[in-house]
Amino acid sequence: MTAIHVEEVRKRYGDFAAVNGISFEVAEGEIFALLGRNGAGKTTAIELLAGFQQPDGGTCRVLGLDPARDRAAVRRRTGIMLQEAGFFPDLTVAQTVDIWRDFTAAPRPRDEALELAGLVPKAGTRVRQLSGGERRRLDLALALLGRPDVLFLDEPTTGMDPEARRNTWDVIRDLARQGTTVLLTTHYLDEAQRLAASMAIMDRGEIVASGGIAETLAARSGRVAFRLPPGTAPDDLPLPVTLEGETAVCRAADPDLAAQTLLSWAAERGLRLAGLEVRTATLEDLFLDLSRSAR
Amino acid sequence: MSYTATYRLGTRLFWQDRAMLLASVVTPVGLSVGLPVLARHVTADGVAAATQLSQGMASILLSLTAFMNVAVALTTRRDQLVLKRLRATGLTDGQILSGQIASTATQTVILIVLCAVAVNLLADVPFPANPLVYAGAVVAGSVVLATLGVAYTAVIPRTELAAATTMPVFVVSAIAAGAMGPIREALPAWVGSVLDLLPTSAVVHALRTGEVALPALNLAVWAVVGVVAIRLWFRWEPRRS
Numbered sequence: 190m191t192a193i194h195v196e197e198v199r200k201r202y203g204d205f206a207a208v209n210g211i212s213f214e215v216a217e218g219e220i221f222a223l224l225g226r227n228g229a230g231k232t233t234a235i236e237l238l239a240g241f242q243q244p245d246g247g248t249c250r251v252l253g254l255d256p257a258r259d260r261a262a263v264r265r266r267t268g269i270m271l272q273e274a275g276f277f278p279d280l281t282v283a284q285t286v287d288i289w290r291d292f293t294a295a296p297r298p299r300d301e302a303l304e305l306a307g308l309v310p311k312a313g314t315r316v317r318q319l320s321g322g323e324r325r326r327l328d329l330a331l332a333l334l335g336r337p338d339v340l341f342l343d344e345p346t347t348g349m350d351p352e353a354r355r356n357t358w359d360v361i362r363d364l365a366r367q368g369t370t371v372l373l374t375t376h377y378l379d380e381a382q383r384l385a386a387s388m389a390i391m392d393r394g395e396i397v398a399s400g401g402i403a404e405t406l407a408a409r410s411g412r413v414a415f416r417l418p419p420g421t422a423p424d425d426l427p428l429p430v431t432l433e434g435e436t437a438v439c440r441a442a443d444p445d446l447a448a449q450t451l452l453s454w455a456a457e458r459g460l461r462l463a464g465l466e467v468r469t470a471t472l473e474d475l476f477l478d479l480s481r482s483a484r
Numbered sequence: 485m486s487y488t489a490t491y492r493l494g495t496r497l498f499w500q501d502r503a504m505l506l507a508s509v510v511t512p513v514g515l516s517v518g519l520p521v522l523a524r525h526v527t528a529d530g531v532a533a534a535t536q537l538s539q540g541m542a543s544i545l546l547s548l549t550a551f552m553n554v555a556v557a558l559t560t561r562r563d564q565l566v567l568k569r570l571r572a573t574g575l576t577d578g579q580i581l582s583g584q585i586a587s588t589a590t591q592t593v594i595l596i597v598l599c600a601v602a603v604n605l606l607a608d609v610p611f612p613a614n615p616l617v618y619a620g621a622v623v624a625g626s627v628v629l630a631t632l633g634v635a636y637t638a639v640i641p642r643t644e645l646a647a648a649t650t651m652p653v654f655v656v657s658a659i660a661a662g663a664m665g666p667i668r669e670a671l672p673a674w675v676g677s678v679l680d681l682l683p684t685s686a687v688v689h690a691l692r693t694g695e696v697a698l699p700a701l702n703l704a705v706w707a708v709v710g711v712v713a714i715r716l717w718f719r720w721e722p723r724r725s
Contacts, residue, residue, distance in 0.1 A: 239572065261576050269572040275564035279500065291489035292573040335574065 190217040191250075192339055192370035193238065198247035200233050207233040209394035210247065215387075220361065220371040222385035224378065226472055230394040231374035232272050235343045238372065239269050251339055265294065268337035270328045272344045272374075278317035282308055282327055285316060286334070293335040306330035307356050321348035329357065333364070340364065342373040346380060358384055378470045390475070397479060411444030411470045413451060415462040427454045436464070440478075444469055490575065490583025491590075497557065498591050507647065508553035509595065515663075516541035516599040517606065524607035534607040536662070539691045542596055542622070543661035543684035544654070546629045550592040552650040554584065554633035559646040562637065563722045571720055581634055581714065588633070589626035596622050614694045621699060625687035628703045631710035632683065638717035657684035 193215040200208040208230045215221040223231045236242045237249055240256035240263055249256055256263045276285055283299060290296040303309045306326040311319065319327065325348055332340060342361070346354040361384060365371055375381050381388045382404075389399035417423065417437045423430050427450055430437040441447035448467045455462050468474075499505070519541065524534040561567045570580050603609040612618035633650075640649045658664045659671075660679035668676060679685060686702035689695065 241568070241571070261574070264572070265574045271565075271569065271572060273565055274569035274572065275561070275566040276569070277497065277566060278564075288489075288493055289573065291492065292570070292575050294574060331569075332572075 191215070192217045192219070192252060193221070193372055194248070194250040195234070195238070196248040198234070198237060198249055199245045200237060200242060201245055206394045208237065208244075211389075211391070211394075211396050212247075213389050213396065213399060215370055215372055217370050218365060218368045219387065220365045220373065220385045222381035222388040223372070223374045223391055224376070224381045224388055224472065225374070225391035226376055226476070228393075229391040231391055232343055233394075234391070235269075235271075235341050235372070235374060239267065239341055240264070265335070266337060267339045267341060268332035268335060270325075270332040270340075270342045270345055272347075274328070276316040276324070276327065279315060281313050281315050282319070283312040285327065286330060289331045289334055295336070296334045297336060302330040302334055305333055305360055307353060322350055322353050325349055326353060326357070329360070333360075337369065339370045339372070342371060344374055344376070346375070346377070354380075376472050378472055378475060390479070392476065392479075411441045411447070412468045412474055413439040413441065413444050413448045413466070414468075415451070415465040418455065418460040418462065421460070427451065440474075486575065486579050487583045487586070490570075490580050491587045494557075494584045494587030495591065498553070498587065501557070504553060504556065507556075508549045512541075512545045512548040513595055513599060515544055516596075517602045519663075520603045520609060521607045524609075531608050531610075534603065535609045536692075538600070538603045538607070538609045540658075540661040540663040540688055541599065542625070542691055543657045543688050544663050545592060545596050545599065546625050546684050546687060547650075547654040547657040549595055550588055550626050550629035551633040551636070551653060552647065553591075554588040554630045555636045555640065555650050556643075556646040557588075558584065558634055559637045559640045560643045562719060563643045565721065567720050577720075581718075585627060585630040585634060588630040589623070592626035592630070593622055596626070612691065612694075617690060617694050617696055620696070621687045621690035624700070624703050625683065628683050628707050628710065631707060631714070635710045635713035635718065638713065638719060642722070657682055660685045661688040 191214050195214070196212045197210050198208055198212070199206070199210055211230070211234060213221070223234060225231050233242065237244050238251055238256055240260035243257040251263050252266055254263050280288070282303070286299045286302055290299060300309070303312055306329045308323070308326050308330060311323060316324070316327070325345065329345065332342070345361070346357050349357060358380070361371055361373070373384065387400060388404065389396045391397070414436050416435055417432070423432060423437060426437070428439050428441070428447055430439045432438075439447050439451065444467050448465065451462060516538070520534040520538040523537050524530040527533040558567070567580070571577065600609075600611070604611055636650065636653070640646050656679070659667050660682050661684060662668055668679065680689070681702065683703055683706040686699040690699035
């Protein structure tokens with residue numbers, strides 16, 4: 190069953206095409222990632238699906254409903270973690286959850302929601318005293334209150350520390366396992382790779398790669414760079430590299446493993462890999478690859 | 485869920501916001517009780533003057549406690565993106581706004597009634613001759629002014645300007661009802677006729693005369709104006725710059 194259906198959807202703000210004819214589908218119980226840099230149109234896409242904005246053209250369907258026309262019905266079955274939304278700064282975390290429970294039919298118990306978001310120790314803290322990452326977690330707790338069938342997460346882990354990120358990923362995976370459909374936006378490549386069953390890459394309001402292509406691109410965007418040892422040619426190396434000036438660059442899904450292979454090759458020959466740099470993929474690398482492959 | 489939830493939330497936030505309480509409770513209640521008490525003791529025809537003034541003071545409570553409070557509170561919540569978050573819940577837009585209007589109107593009615601009791605005790609102002617008309621005018625007036633306050637947020641560019649933007653409404657309503665002394669008599673007659681069209685003037689007129697038809701018509705027209713303006717222009721988020 191298709192939970193989210195987006196076809197040729199467009200949205201303009203004045204002269205600016207925020208979303209320019211995007212199409213994708215998300216199956217029930219699937220985690221789908223919209224990957225893109227800031228300003229790519231990811232938030233607009235989520236706001237269109239959540240019924241905050243009306244598209245200028247194209248079709249949006251969430252659980253078979255039109256989010257702009259049947260907003261109330263869509264809202265009852267969806268949870269939204271907005272990228273930008275305020276809280277009442279003087280209420281505590283627990284008070285905020287209680288008030289939101291009041292707005293929700295058949296809500297989760299307060300403690301369960303706080304537990305899911307890892308906020309139990311902060312229950313008595315005023316919202317204005319929370320860190321950015323803690324606010325994101327409160328946001329998540331509120332989005333999960335109504336046990337939604339579809340969950341929209343706009344940059345869910347931005348500002349979280351590594352542990353909170355991992356916990357959030359676990360929560361999202363668990364929810365998907367229980368049948369919740371998740372659409373998330375992110376500019377973290379690893380987040381999309383770890384969580385999503387499928388993904389689409391957005392740039393300037395358009396989907397520039399999706400499905401298998403996007404996954405392949407994401408998978409080979411790890412990078413190992415080093416200065417080519419004197420007297421060696423790129424072909425001598427155990428892995429394929431490209432030359433950027435004097436620097437040899439190796440793209441790989443697992444850059445740590447690639448670096449180990451290269452280092453042991455160099456050690457056997459008594460060579461040194463000067464200026465060695467190992468980086469996991471970033472979105473910038475991916476876009477670089479994309480523009481290269483377009484040429 | 486629904487109306488009662490937003491009603492409870494509005495009420496809780498009304499009494500929790502200490503800074504706003506000064507402007508929307510302490511000041512109007514102080515004026516509404518203080519001035520009639522003063523008039524009772526310093527003027528020759530004390531009770532009559534206090535009664536006249538006390539009825540006019542309803543305009544101050546309506547324009548501050550109902551109109552200004554809801555306009556400032558909703559502008560703040562709009563700009564803090566709290567309204568946007570409320571819309572992300574299962575609540576409908578209508579439930580969010582009508583719960584808020586009902587809550588603000590309730591606080592306004594409570595304060596007007598409390599002031600009426602206070603001036604009765606402290607300035608011998610008699611209780612209204614027709615309690616039913618009195619209650620109807622106060623309740624309808626509070627609801628209409630709170631609705632207009634919600635609609636008015638559309639012209640408030642940002643939070644810092646909210647209180648200042650609502651001040652003219654307060655001043656004009658108070659002058660119209662004679663709550664600011666005899667300023668009104670110094671104005672040309674046509675200005676007086678225009679001032680009589682204000683919803684606050686209609687409520688004060690009903691309180692003073694017990695008349696029902698004209699004030700009811702006036703408030704109905706303003707209610708429609710408020711609801712239509714909300715439908716057309718109410719903004720749930722700050723303008724994207």
